[in-house]
Amino acid sequence: MASPGSSFIIVGAGVFGLSTAIHLQHRGFKNVTIFDKQDYHKSAYSPFDGGDSASADSHKVIRSAYGPNKPLQDLANRAIGTWKQWNADSGVELFSHSGWARVTDIGRPQDVDIATFNTLKLVGLGDTQYFLNNDEDLKRARQQGWYGPRFDQFNRRERGLPLDGVFDANAGMVQADLACKYALQLAKSGGATTIFGPGQGEFTEFIRAENEPDRVIGIKTKDGKEHRADYVIVAAGPYTPQIVPELQSFVTATAGNFIFVKVPEHVRHRYEADVFPTWAWNYSGNSESGGLTGFPVDRHGNLKISYRSPKWTNPVASTSQEALISIPVTIEEIASHGGPPLSPLEETKAFIKENLPELVGEEITLAKMCWYTDTVDLQFVMDRVPSTEGLVVVTGGSGHGFKFLPVLGEYVVDVLEGKSNEYTQLWKWRTPSAEDIARIQTNTTSDERNWHKQPLASAENLKW
Numbered sequence: 001m002a003s004p005g006s007s008f009i010i011v012g013a014g015v016f017g018l019s020t021a022i023h024l025q026h027r028g029f030k031n032v033t034i035f036d037k038q039d040y041h042k043s044a045y046s047p048f049d050g051g052d053s054a055s056a057d058s059h060k061v062i063r064s065a066y067g068p069n070k071p072l073q074d075l076a077n078r079a080i081g082t083w084k085q086w087n088a089d090s091g092v093e094l095f096s097h098s099g100w101a102r103v104t105d106i107g108r109p110q111d112v113d114i115a116t117f118n119t120l121k122l123v124g125l126g127d128t129q130y131f132l133n134n135d136e137d138l139k140r141a142r143q144q145g146w147y148g149p150r151f152d153q154f155n156r157r158e159r160g161l162p163l164d165g166v167f168d169a170n171a172g173m174v175q176a177d178l179a180c181k182y183a184l185q186l187a188k189s190g191g192a193t194t195i196f197g198p199g200q201g202e203f204t205e206f207i208r209a210e211n212e213p214d215r216v217i218g219i220k221t222k223d224g225k226e227h228r229a230d231y232v233i234v235a236a237g238p239y240t241p242q243i244v245p246e247l248q249s250f251v252t253a254t255a256g257n258f259i260f261v262k263v264p265e266h267v268r269h270r271y272e273a274d275v276f277p278t279w280a281w282n283y284s285g286n287s288e289s290g291g292l293t294g295f296p297v298d299r300h301g302n303l304k305i306s307y308r309s310p311k312w313t314n315p316v317a318s319t320s321q322e323a324l325i326s327i328p329v330t331i332e333e334i335a336s337h338g339g340p341p342l343s344p345l346e347e348t349k350a351f352i353k354e355n356l357p358e359l360v361g362e363e364i365t366l367a368k369m370c371w372y373t374d375t376v377d378l379q380f381v382m383d384r385v386p387s388t389e390g391l392v393v394v395t396g397g398s399g400h401g402f403k404f405l406p407v408l409g410e411y412v413v414d415v416l417e418g419k420s421n422e423y424t425q426l427w428k429w430r431t432p433s434a435e436d437i438a439r440i441q442t443n444t445t446s447d448e449r450n451w452h453k454q455p456l457a458s459a460e461n462l463k464w
């Protein structure tokens, strides 16, 4: 069990690693070193400056809408409270309380939105949900100041197009890069040391105790150096199963896509958060991206839209099992291979043509893949690795982990201190069923998902 003098190595400075570092320090553990193969001091977690991870992004949805899942709803509500506190502490609007419009053209709200409404009602937050075709809700929205263009940001009604869904006033977004930068600053000001960059920051292998191969006592990095600590915490996102092969049967790397469109200056006011909130189109629950998800214009004038259907895989041979596994591909590898898949770009352009016609023809500044770390049940994994002393994993963000940045690490420290609670139980090490393993396998190898089998988007395809 960790004790006050214990030392910790964290591999990975994404959301899971940062949150762990912050909460270790909150509980009085001072000897913390964070490694990352990327130099986040240089990229500042910006995808426009080379940041290449799920955490290094412009925006993420912050919501407590979790359908019937009350534990995650409760935790997200607690996180939202801390996001507001971080806004005040940092003096930067990291979290923007823009609301989240989950809109659809299926003629009724999605089942998951009704489930969310019922679960929020249990904690007195039912009135934060405004169904777009419910007159009582619209009246309430007017009284409470939420009503306005944000209730039909695509102007569908006026154009005679179907519109249904819900406006969720208990949600918004974070500026993801600034949030990670702030969290890194918190970790460093609490005393954490960082070793970043290819070479010195890149984990290559564990150091094991002499005559005790089941005890990890440190790591080696690519520059050949050895670093020792009482605990090694692996928070390497989609690379985690390569580092801890025991995870390969229930954690896998899959990719979503996003594109950024430059909004001309003279119409930017129409895409600011107060009139153009965070949105989802035909949202299906589980993670943020059902069909498409989008955000208000960012501080650089870009509109981000993400598209995730299907999630892509990159199957390769595994070193620990017969079956193929899916591992991430870096920005550079994607570029040299020919680009991200073409279909999301085409689908997103089609969506823009129907819903944001004034942006047709505007510059597409970036189209990229973004790697999720998916578990079979889309719950995180935060536990000691069975039968290996000194080794802990914190991973499986499954497309919805960012919002928990302010609170996640509390439970990692609980694990280290041997404390059990609802969340350590929810995220404990799990053995997948035979069906789960078969599903991962089918998804990993299916031609429909394998990105090598897709037509790819060249620079030419970024044009309209």
Ligand SMILES: Cc1cc2nc3c(=O)[nH]c(=O)nc-3n(C[C@H](O)[C@H](O)[C@H](O)COP(=O)(O)OP(=O)(O)OC[C@H]3O[C@@H](n4cnc5c(N)ncnc54)[C@H](O)[C@@H]3O)c2cc1C
Pocket: 011, 012, 013, 014, 015, 016, 017, 035, 036, 037, 038, 053, 054, 055, 056, 059, 060, 061, 062, 201, 202, 203, 204, 235, 236, 237, 238, 239, 256, 257, 288, 306, 370, 371, 372, 373, 394, 395, 396, 397, 398, 399, 400, 401, 402, 403, 404
């Ligand atoms: C497209 C997309 C959209 C999403 N949208 C949302 C959203 O709207 N809201 C939300 O709440 N969540 C969202 N998520 C989920 C959220 O982004 C993730 O849960 C979270 O960022 C995962 O953080 P992480 O630290 O586990 O992984 P990562 O961000 O992948 O970080 C892992 C880090 O480990 C480092 N690393 C890997 N291997 C090594 C090594 N050998 N040595 C050293 N370092 C290494 C990497 O460089 C990286 O920095 C989304 C995810 C994706 C992919």
